[in-house]
Amino acid sequence: MDLSERKLKILQAIISDYVRTAEPVGSRTLSKHPELGFSPATIRNEMADLEEMGYLTHPHTSAGRVPSDKAYRLYVNALMEKKELSKEEKIVIAERLRGTTNEFEKTIEHAASILSEITNLTSFALTPKKTEDVLKYINLLPVDEDTVVLMIVSESGKVSNKAIQMNVPYTEENLQLLSKTMTYNYKGKTISQALTNNIIANFETDIVAMSGLAEDVMPNFMRTLEDMLNVNLYMEGLTNIFDIPEYSDLEKARNFIQMLSQKEELTRKLIERDDGIIVTIGEENTDDIMQDCSLITASYHVDGRLVGKIGVIGPTRMKYGEVTSIIEFLTDNLNNTFKLESGGNEDDD
Amino acid sequence: MDLSERKLKILQAIISDYVRTAEPVGSRTLSKHPELGFSPATIRNEMADLEEMGYLTHPHTSAGRVPSDKAYRLYVNALMEKKELSKEEKIVIAERLRGTTNEFEKTIEHAASILSEITNLTSFALTPKKTEDVLKYINLLPVDEDTVVLMIVSESGKVSNKAIQMNVPYTEENLQLLSKTMTYNYKGKTISQALTNNIIANFETDIVAMSGLAEDVMPNFMRTLEDMLNVNLYMEGLTNIFDIPEYSDLEKARNFIQMLSQKEELTRKLIERDDGIIVTIGEENTDDIMQDCSLITASYHVDGRLVGKIGVIGPTRMKYGEVTSIIEFLTDNLNNTFKLESGGNEDDD
DNA sequence: GTTAGCACTCATCTTGCCGGAGTGCTAATC
DNA sequence: GATTAGCACTCCGGCAAGATGAGTGCTAAC
Numbered sequence: 001m002d003l004s005e006r007k008l009k010i011l012q013a014i015i016s017d018y019v020r021t022a023e024p025v026g027s028r029t030l031s032k033h034p035e036l037g038f039s040p041a042t043i044r045n046e047m048a049d050l051e052e053m054g055y056l057t058h059p060h061t062s063a064g065r066v067p068s069d070k071a072y073r074l075y076v077n078a079l080m081e082k083k084e085l086s087k088e089e090k091i092v093i094a095e096r097l098r099g100t101t102n103e104f105e106k107t108i109e110h111a112a113s114i115l116s117e118i119t120n121l122t123s124f125a126l127t128p129k130k131t132e133d134v135l136k137y138i139n140l141l142p143v144d145e146d147t148v149v150l151m152i153v154s155e156s157g158k159v160s161n162k163a164i165q166m167n168v169p170y171t172e173e174n175l176q177l178l179s180k181t182m183t184y185n186y187k188g189k190t191i192s193q194a195l196t197n198n199i200i201a202n203f204e205t206d207i208v209a210m211s212g213l214a215e216d217v218m219p220n221f222m223r224t225l226e227d228m229l230n231v232n233l234y235m236e237g238l239t240n241i242f243d244i245p246e247y248s249d250l251e252k253a254r255n256f257i258q259m260l261s262q263k264e265e266l267t268r269k270l271i272e273r274d275d276g277i278i279v280t281i282g283e284e285n286t287d288d289i290m291q292d293c294s295l296i297t298a299s300y301h302v303d304g305r306l307v308g309k310i311g312v313i314g315p316t317r318m319k320y321g322e323v324t325s326i327i328e329f330l331t332d333n334l335n336n337t338f339k340l341e342s343g344g345n346e347d348d349d
Numbered sequence: 350m351d352l353s354e355r356k357l358k359i360l361q362a363i364i365s366d367y368v369r370t371a372e373p374v375g376s377r378t379l380s381k382h383p384e385l386g387f388s389p390a391t392i393r394n395e396m397a398d399l400e401e402m403g404y405l406t407h408p409h410t411s412a413g414r415v416p417s418d419k420a421y422r423l424y425v426n427a428l429m430e431k432k433e434l435s436k437e438e439k440i441v442i443a444e445r446l447r448g449t450t451n452e453f454e455k456t457i458e459h460a461a462s463i464l465s466e467i468t469n470l471t472s473f474a475l476t477p478k479k480t481e482d483v484l485k486y487i488n489l490l491p492v493d494e495d496t497v498v499l500m501i502v503s504e505s506g507k508v509s510n511k512a513i514q515m516n517v518p519y520t521e522e523n524l525q526l527l528s529k530t531m532t533y534n535y536k537g538k539t540i541s542q543a544l545t546n547n548i549i550a551n552f553e554t555d556i557v558a559m560s561g562l563a564e565d566v567m568p569n570f571m572r573t574l575e576d577m578l579n580v581n582l583y584m585e586g587l588t589n590i591f592d593i594p595e596y597s598d599l600e601k602a603r604n605f606i607q608m609l610s611q612k613e614e615l616t617r618k619l620i621e622r623d624d625g626i627i628v629t630i631g632e633e634n635t636d637d638i639m640q641d642c643s644l645i646t647a648s649y650h651v652d653g654r655l656v657g658k659i660g661v662i663g664p665t666r667m668k669y670g671e672v673t674s675i676i677e678f679l680t681d682n683l684n685n686t687f688k689l690e691s692g693g694n695e696d697d698d
Numbered sequence: 699g700t701t702a703g704c705a706c707t708c709a710t711c712t713t714g715c716c717g718g719a720g721t722g723c724t725a726a727t728c
Numbered sequence: 729g730a731t732t733a734g735c736a737c738t739c740c741g742g743c744a745a746g747a748t749g750a751g752t753g754c755t756a757a758c
């Protein structure tokens with residue numbers, strides 16, 4: 001059941017009108033489109049067909065047509081033209097992104113805020129999950145009698161640490177030995193590899209004198225590794241939702257904001273999305289609560305290895321072409337930023 | 350112009366009714382109050398007086414009376430009874446607070462979430478500003494040829510660090526020397542003292558060999574100290590606002606949420622509030638945007654020295670007595686938690 | 699000083715009406 | 729056979745009129 005050229009044109013016109021105005025589109029309005037030289041009646045017939053095929057719906061008998069999720073899907077897959085950003089726009093975005101401090105987290109946060117400003121949608125950005133980050137250096141430092149600081153440095157320049165309360169007395173020598181052993185065992189391993197490889201077992205047999213020390217240190221080491229995997233979620237333009245007619249209903253606005261307030265859950269959902277630019281439209285979202293939203297996410301890369309996410313969430317009625325172009329440009333930009341300038345010059349915390 | 354006993358009683362009844370129902374209170378309703386054995390007409394006269402004195406307002410002629418901010422202020426200062434929490438409530442709260450992991454930040458976050466749940470308002474919590482935190486130990490650690498990790502440990506157990514890209518080559522010996530000098534100079538100083546006391550000047554004259562090193566390190570040291578002063582703002586129950594009749598207007602809800610989205614600004618405002626339980630009602634807030642909100646904040650202490658904030662924000666029509674009692678109990682609880690268990694057992698980040 | 703009574707005000711809810719936008723169907727037209 | 733004009737029909741949204749009811753202010757009586 002292929003769509004005729006004409007049906008496609010009509011569908012496209014309906015989508016573009018509806019996206020612009022948020023009003024159901026009628027046959028008369030459409031017949032005035034320059035590319036559509038047909039009378040309203042003809043268009044009505046075509047629209048009736050399109051409705052039967054599931055591409056359009058009808059809020060009520062005497063209203064115009066509204067695109068269905070299926071129509072948006074078709075649009076995104078086939079009809080949509082990616083809007084190439086103008087030179088000026090590109091410059092503005094690039095400038096604003098570069099204008100930030102060169103702190104990693106701040107740059108990400110800023111990218112989200114730019115995105116929400118340009119698209120007038122709610123945007124978010126997720127810092128990379130450091131599963132693939134490689135351990136470089138582990139050290140244990142004496143602070144006072146019963147406190148030792150564990151420090152872990154990774155290739156990406158991230159430094160993590162934890163103050164450990166020691167239950168057994170330690171000597172500086174033992175501490176150094178343990179540091180070296182740990183570095184020897186874990187250096188070059190990714191965090192996720194390290195997490196599945198607890199070397200405490202070896203200690204217990206190998207070096208009896210250190211087993212007590214290791215028992216104090218290793219659980220903390222593991223927990224710190226886990227902490228290193230934590231990602232930050234930045235969100236911007238939450239109140240943009242109030243400008244969107246679809247959410248002029250208080251109950252809907254509430255649900256939307258409530259959904260976005262559940263940061264842990266949201267983070268989980270965003271992380272598990274595939275890489276690249278992914279568009280999910282309305283019902284395609286597995287989540288009940290997101291059934292009338294569309295979500296566009298993209299991944300950016302740090303050092304070509306760590307993967308973060310950035311994207312927008314908004315009503316199914318959104319400018320898919322424009323938004324994807326912007327996100328694409330933005331992630332390209334981030335990829336470059338984090339390729340060239342990356343190194344140890346980033347911040348912990 | 351003192352208020353008669355009777356006027357006070359009437360005012361109190363109006364406030365308690367209005368807080369409960371969110372509806373303007375009429376004379377007939379009031380005359381049915383058990384403590385108010387007067388006819389509606391008498392009460393009307395008194396209400397007219399109270400209105401003249403600025404304690405009541407009138408949405409329109411044929412509506413009941415609504416308390417003004419001035420009335421709430423009087424209520425909070427003199428009329429309100431602090432509601433002593435019941436044993437069960439106390440136990441529930443204490444249990445839930447204790448049930449969290451013993452990570453500092455998580456506990457604070459959890460406290461905010463408990464607070465918003467119990468009060469049905471929007472709550473927030475601010476981690477302590479560490480201005481008064483005392484430096485304990487500073488170390489510089491070689492990582493690779495041009496990377497050094499700066500580590501700062503404070504009395505409160507906070508460990509901060511920063512990977513530094515070195516522009517000049519270093520020797521391990523120099524590094525140690527600099528570490529020691531810095532520790533010697535800064536140990537026992539508070540962060541705010543340290544920030545106003547850049548010792549780089551001394552280096553340039555004293556130890557020429559190290560001046561290059563210090564020039565690389567010191568700016569990073571200062572920046573890290575500044576970072577250590579950053580506080581985290583947790584917010585919970587943002588969508589509770591939608592349950593409050595005052596905010597059933599979309600525009601108002603939007604403004605409220607927009608205000609709370611500006612985290613930096615909000616943080617600043619909260620920090621600069623006085624310690625102890627502070628209630629600001631409606632117009633008392635210096636901020637335009639908060640003129641129809643009331644804000645209740647309290648401070649909690651860590652180690653008796655560092656001060657954090659916790660509180661709620663909601664409509665001026667709120668249960669001041671109940672809320673302040675809850676906040677008081679919660680901060681007492683936090684104070685105890687952070688007095689006994691504090692030490693080095695907290696997390697960075 | 700207190701209260702009953704009464705006229706008056708004003709918001710809100712209900713109802714009915716009308717206009718406009720848009721549809722579906724049929725018959726005429728190209 | 730595809731296209732179009734015409735027309736009856738549907739439904740939403742806005743508006744006005746009227747009814748309702750809560751509450752007030754004032755006056756006069758208790």
